[in-house]
Amino acid sequence: MTDTRPDPDQLLARLQADEAQAARGKLKIFFGASAGVGKTFAMLQRAQDLRRQGVAVLLGLVETHGRADTEALVQGLDRLPLRSVEHKGRSLQEFDLDGALKRRPALLLLDELAHSNVPGSRHPKRWHDVEELLDAGIDVWTTMNVQHLESLNDVVTGITGIRVWETVPDRIFDEADEVVIVDLPPDELLLRLKQGKVYLPQQAATAVRNFFRKGNLIALRELALRRTADRVDDEMLQYRRTRSVAPVWQTREALLLCIGPGDGADKLVRAASRMAAQLGVPWHCLYVETPRLQRLPDAVRQRTLRLLTLAEEAGATTATLSGRSLPEEVVRYAQAHNLSRVLLGRDTRHWPRPWRLTLAEAVGAMGPDLDVIQIALPARQDERAARPWWAWGAPAPEMQGWRPYAMAALCCAAAAALAAPLHSVFELTNIVMLFLLAVVVAAVRYGRGPAVMAAFLSVAAFDFLYVEPRYSFSVSDAQYLLTFSVMLVVALVIGQMTAGLKFQALVATRREARVGALYAMSRDLSGALMAEQVAEIAANFLASQFDARSTLLVADANDRLVASHGAEAEKAVDLGVAQWAYDHAEAAGQGTNTLPAAAMLYLPLKAPMRMRGVLAVAPQQPARLVGPEQQRLLATCASLLALSLERIHYVEVAQQTTVQVESERLRNSLLAAISHDLRTPLAAMVGMAESLTMQPLAEPARQAELAHAMRESALRMRSQVHNLLDMARLQSGQVHLHRQWLPLEEALGSALRAMDGTLEAGRVKTRLPADLPLLQVDPALFERVLCNLLENAAKYTPPGSPLSFGAEVAGEWVRITLDDEGPGLPLGREQAIFEMFERGRRESATPGVGLGLAICRAIVEAHGGRIRAENRPAGGARFIIELPRGEPPAMVADEAWPAEDITEGPSA
Numbered sequence: 001m002t003d004t005r006p007d008p009d010q011l012l013a014r015l016q017a018d019e020a021q022a023a024r025g026k027l028k029i030f031f032g033a034s035a036g037v038g039k040t041f042a043m044l045q046r047a048q049d050l051r052r053q054g055v056a057v058l059l060g061l062v063e064t065h066g067r068a069d070t071e072a073l074v075q076g077l078d079r080l081p082l083r084s085v086e087h088k089g090r091s092l093q094e095f096d097l098d099g100a101l102k103r104r105p106a107l108l109l110l111d112e113l114a115h116s117n118v119p120g121s122r123h124p125k126r127w128h129d130v131e132e133l134l135d136a137g138i139d140v141w142t143t144m145n146v147q148h149l150e151s152l153n154d155v156v157t158g159i160t161g162i163r164v165w166e167t168v169p170d171r172i173f174d175e176a177d178e179v180v181i182v183d184l185p186p187d188e189l190l191l192r193l194k195q196g197k198v199y200l201p202q203q204a205a206t207a208v209r210n211f212f213r214k215g216n217l218i219a220l221r222e223l224a225l226r227r228t229a230d231r232v233d234d235e236m237l238q239y240r241r242t243r244s245v246a247p248v249w250q251t252r253e254a255l256l257l258c259i260g261p262g263d264g265a266d267k268l269v270r271a272a273s274r275m276a277a278q279l280g281v282p283w284h285c286l287y288v289e290t291p292r293l294q295r296l297p298d299a300v301r302q303r304t305l306r307l308l309t310l311a312e313e314a315g316a317t318t319a320t321l322s323g324r325s326l327p328e329e330v331v332r333y334a335q336a337h338n339l340s341r342v343l344l345g346r347d348t349r350h351w352p353r354p355w356r357l358t359l360a361e362a363v364g365a366m367g368p369d370l371d372v373i374q375i376a377l378p379a380r381q382d383e384r385a386a387r388p389w390w391a392w393g394a395p396a397p398e399m400q401g402w403r404p405y406a407m408a409a410l411c412c413a414a415a416a417a418l419a420a421p422l423h424s425v426f427e428l429t430n431i432v433m434l435f436l437l438a439v440v441v442a443a444v445r446y447g448r449g450p451a452v453m454a455a456f457l458s459v460a461a462f463d464f465l466y467v468e469p470r471y472s473f474s475v476s477d478a479q480y481l482l483t484f485s486v487m488l489v490v491a492l493v494i495g496q497m498t499a500g501l502k503f504q505a506l507v508a509t510r511r512e513a514r515v516g517a518l519y520a521m522s523r524d525l526s527g528a529l530m531a532e533q534v535a536e537i538a539a540n541f542l543a544s545q546f547d548a549r550s551t552l553l554v555a556d557a558n559d560r561l562v563a564s565h566g567a568e569a570e571k572a573v574d575l576g577v578a579q580w581a582y583d584h585a586e587a588a589g590q591g592t593n594t595l596p597a598a599a600m601l602y603l604p605l606k607a608p609m610r611m612r613g614v615l616a617v618a619p620q621q622p623a624r625l626v627g628p629e630q631q632r633l634l635a636t637c638a639s640l641l642a643l644s645l646e647r648i649h650y651v652e653v654a655q656q657t658t659v660q661v662e663s664e665r666l667r668n669s670l671l672a673a674i675s676h677d678l679r680t681p682l683a684a685m686v687g688m689a690e691s692l693t694m695q696p697l698a699e700p701a702r703q704a705e706l707a708h709a710m711r712e713s714a715l716r717m718r719s720q721v722h723n724l725l726d727m728a729r730l731q732s733g734q735v736h737l738h739r740q741w742l743p744l745e746e747a748l749g750s751a752l753r754a755m756d757g758t759l760e761a762g763r764v765k766t767r768l769p770a771d772l773p774l775l776q777v778d779p780a781l782f783e784r785v786l787c788n789l790l791e792n793a794a795k796y797t798p799p800g801s802p803l804s805f806g807a808e809v810a811g812e813w814v815r816i817t818l819d820d821e822g823p824g825l826p827l828g829r830e831q832a833i834f835e836m837f838e839r840g841r842r843e844s845a846t847p848g849v850g851l852g853l854a855i856c857r858a859i860v861e862a863h864g865g866r867i868r869a870e871n872r873p874a875g876g877a878r879f880i881i882e883l884p885r886g887e888p889p890a891m892v893a894d895e896a897w898p899a900e901d902i903t904e905g906p907s908a
Helices: 008-022 039-052 068-074 097-103 126-135 150-160 170-175 186-194 201-209 214-243 267-281 298-311 326-336 358-364 403-419 428-446 448-466 479-526 533-548 575-584 627-695 700-732 744-754 779-795 853-861
Strands: 029-032 056-060 083-087 090-094 107-110 139-145 178-182 257-258 284-291 317-322 341-346 372-376 548-555 562-563 601-606 611-619 740-742 764-767 775-777 803-810 813-819 866-871 877-884
Touching: 029 039, 029 170, 029 214, 029 803, 039 068, 039 107, 039 139, 039 178, 056 284, 056 764, 097 126, 107 126, 126 139, 150 214, 170 214, 178 214, 186 214, 214 775, 257 267, 257 298, 257 326, 257 601, 267 284, 267 341, 284 326, 317 326, 317 627, 326 358, 326 813, 341 403, 341 775, 358 372, 403 428, 403 448, 479 533, 479 627, 533 548, 533 627, 548 575, 562 575, 562 775, 575 601, 575 611, 601 627, 611 627, 627 700, 740 744, 744 775, 744 779, 775 779, 775 877, 779 803, 779 813, 779 853, 779 877, 853 866, 853 877
Parallel strands: 029 139, 029 178, 056 107, 107 139, 257 284, 257 341, 284 317, 341 372, 764 803
Antiparallel strands: 083 090, 548 562, 548 611, 601 611, 740 775, 803 813, 813 877, 866 877
């Protein structure tokens, strides 16, 4: 009896999916065969109905193409302003995604789902925008034509002769919550074209001659209706699975072919293919591997798997199942996929057996709603005649030989020996249990054939050793005949069930291992950052699952395949075959119909956006790649590799884009600094030099004033040039520290002398303790740090305001501080001012490039220290430098630097 209870795991998965779907917006697509059928008109009509019902409808973007009736339906709808995008010197109007996300309407209308956005937009395609809107919980209505579906793009090109470049993945269409087909007969559409209701008159004449021919419209209409019917069929199947509907609904013709290991299975595949083609319906090919079929020779099983491959090439959806009952699995599969017709082979080569139902009769009895069609098998010798009579019922190939049967006999002997001392203690009915246990052990360990033999041996041993008269096969009491019969039946049933469950556990274990290997590979691929890592992960997976070597060929920017492991790996592959597989997006090489003599199998790696490369597989045993299940596993592996390579590609693109943006920002900042902060002092110097030239007899005081101003401009420009050069050297790594032990007072004194003329005398107040340890620094570079800090403080504080310079020991660090009484630092930008070309106040008119503090940070960090800035509670800014204390060498007392030598300002 078939168990119709729902799977709890499926119920839980469905609940989780429903919960995720509830937070996501709903997508509704108005779908048509071509432009002009009225998709936008129908969408606007329904939107107007919702608006009148009080629903907040926002018009994101609608292409009316100047049609008056469509323009009339736009009236009254709230419009979202379009954004202007500059492209090649033109201003283009595009959909404003950020504006829609900010408005968050209940319903958004967005025409032409396949539209390509202007370069520079956040997403390259409009359907990407729609996905982001749906993730934000916004319902979207949109339109599209059948020629924009990715899977039908080539078909439409072959029909119309016109290539459509804007496509939408079938995934978007299939995952839409609702699809509304908008249909119009070809004659009416052609009439609308002539009346100018689709295009302008001159455009309409050209369209009728090219795309809008009546034959094209009929074919496109059929494609649209069929694709919509396929989607409705998928929705119906999903509903049946959700509601656990068992009976088959005769909504659509579909065929299910069940094949086995017999000689005539190839005829069944061809007959089913012809029947499906004649009826124009899809068909499935099913192979159920029961425990009995598991014991067939490997050559027979491989032949069956090749038949599944043949069916898949003929257009069938193939499946391989495992189960104890062939009719039960066939009926379950047919009901799950709503397949109303089941094709089976009718074997006329054996005498009828009235006591046993044929497969067709069993399927008909278990599935009364199914139409069972039998196809006569050819009158050829089947595989049973090719095997000796004693081989039937033998164990699985790995258990063949006399050893399993000997071990089963030994189990029976052990049970008999164990029962000997218990014979006088227990009843015979309890002794029987020991022999049944021997049958179970034989079934679990050695398979079905040894279990059958153990059942007969157990009955014989029980009769011979423990039933009166003992040590003979004669029976004194006729009731023991019933005991023997029941014992034999029970032993056979237990043995068969145990062997079947063992087979099911073996199949489940193998499938679990494959799924686990795929999960492990996908987990490893998620962390891969280079193609070499992807190649290594693929090699490990293929070696463990298929005992095969592999080479990953990645496409470069010129679509040339390059081995991820270099030239040595390329020598093992045929680049010509690999390039063919890449160019045609089809598998080639061993086991395929293209260049099957090649030593390797070449699988194209097709990612969502483009081809990413080819996976070359060289199996040790080619038969391991023949079956459909193995082919699907390989295809899944190739898909995961392609997705990983595409992710790595876009990570590299993002990194390059970030570098380019940062380089552009630095370049612009540098140009701005040079154009303003270097040009200004140069212009002043030129002007003052001209003044000296034009007034050679000017007063000495005036000449001295001009010379002093020229010197100030030159010094300021020299400081900025030094900053630029220092930053360039620091970033290039060409600066090497020449550390020396020196007192902080000496470094500060050098800095103050260098700042003479920039800082007023007595402006810097020092607070340096007498026991301050020596610092191990590069004197010239550290002087540069102090100069930049003092210059920065002088620029951004009022003239004459005091600057306080102090130092103290804080654990393993020496902390140096510089306080000012200026306006302080902008909140939130205390650390940003240490970036290149960043200034404390962007609107400040104070000259500068914005490199002084960046140079300070680079030099301090090169010394193993750190620098930061903060606002003082009493007002003003504080800059803090922390340097490692270190272990200074011992100094003679009279060589110590007196702390009183520097007390204040440059005059000290």
